[in-house]
Amino acid sequence: MTELAQFSLIFEGDELAVELIETEWTKFLDAIKAIQSQRNSGVEIPLETDLQLNQITISFLQFWEQQSLIPPNSTTVFESLCETNQKADELSASEHYSTRQINILRDNLLLVDKSLGENQSSMMKTVYNLLNSFLKRCVKKLKHLHAELNLISAELLPVYDHLVEIKHSLQSLLNFNQPHAFSLIEVQTLQDQLREIDSAKVDGKFIAEDGTIVAGQGRVIDLMESCFEDVHELLASRDTVGGDNPLRDVYEKLVDIRGQLEKIELSRGWCDSSTAQDVEKSLYALQLRLGEIDNLRVDGKFLAEDGSIPEGQAVLHFLLHKCYRLVHKLQVQSEPVAVELVGLKNQLETLNKCLDQLVRWKVKLDDEELVPYQLKIARIDSKRVDGKFMVDGTVPEGQGLLHSLLHDCYEKIAELKDSNE
Secondary structure: OOOHHHOOHHHOOOHHHHHHHHHHHHHHHHHHHHHHHHHHOOOOOOHHHHHHHHHHHHHHHHHHHHOOOOOOOHHHHHHHHHHHHHHHHHHHHHOOOOHHHHHHHHHHHHHHHHHHHHHHHHOOHHHHHHHHHHHHHHHHHHHHHHHHHHOOOOOOHHHHHHHHHHHHHHHHHHOOOOOOOOOHHHHHHHHHHHHHHHHOOEOOEOEOOOOOEOOOHHHHHHHHHHHHHHHHHHHHHOOOOOOOOOOHHHHHHHHHHHHHHHHHHHHHHHOOHHHHHHHHHHHHHHHHHHHHHHOOEEOOEEOOOOOOOOOOHHHHHHHHHHHHHHHHHHHHHHOOOOHHHHHHHHHHHHHHHHHHHHHHOOOOOOHHHHHHHHHHHHHHHOOEEOOEEOEOOEOOOOHHHHHHHHHHHHHHHHHHHHHHO
């Protein structure tokens, strides 16, 4: 295929060369159909293959344009379809996208459709069929993306679109990778917008004017939680751990663990059965490393060798909490929970959500007001035997998930205590 990509205009005006390229063009189209058939059958086509096919197609189109066999904008139309197709895939992978982003892609496809309609009579039939087929694939992807947004009620969709904009702004700040490359005012402004959206909930849900629960709760709330997490990461990143700080080694280990967990998260959707077991082993090993770091704390603090409390506590606690949350998320996606432990799992998840709201809104609770939450956690923790949740002498599935949830509860209680000091 690399030889085909090297076709150039040195053959211009040579009928024999044109016939040769037409033959190769036909073979190339057959290869594209075969690959598309594999794709339709569920076979994953590597991205590199698609990129190579696109480059070869562009080479052919440029040749046909020079031969005046297709309109002079045909290559531009194909490149526009490639760009739209790529952006549609990126939106699908990101899981969160706005109506505005969908409309931009829709407008691009409308322009392509108009161009193809106007130039069909002056275009080689094989080229028209190729471009029209590509257009239909892009339209199909766009319809799927739009269908996902349609699951969100009309009342909630503007809120969701606003959250997508906030998410993009937060990601832009995170991409600076330098804690002082952005101002706290920027972060606090976005945080205030999130709090305003969050305050519109009634008993944890978005309610319509008629009192009904609007559709799309899960998607909107998940995105809002993700935005709050980004805010916390940005604020924590201002508390740096470097230089001669005795906690630098712990900090670097946590950063490394977070990086590995994020790689697992990104690759999880592309793991087949042959690699899934390796992923599970990696996840378990990282969880053990987290436990070792967690055990270094004394009364919730990371101490230096001389017993002092160095700076950097906030960022270390954030990183530790972030890693545990990633572990929890990955386990939720993969780890089954035995029926016997579902009740405890539900209790811990409910308690986690309640504590999360208190932390987020910076509610001040004195020691007496914290007691009911601590007792609830202690009652659940007391069900462990030798560090495991046992049922009739057996160890049911779901241990890792429950331990992660339990740790999250303890972390939030510690945050509430710290906020009162």
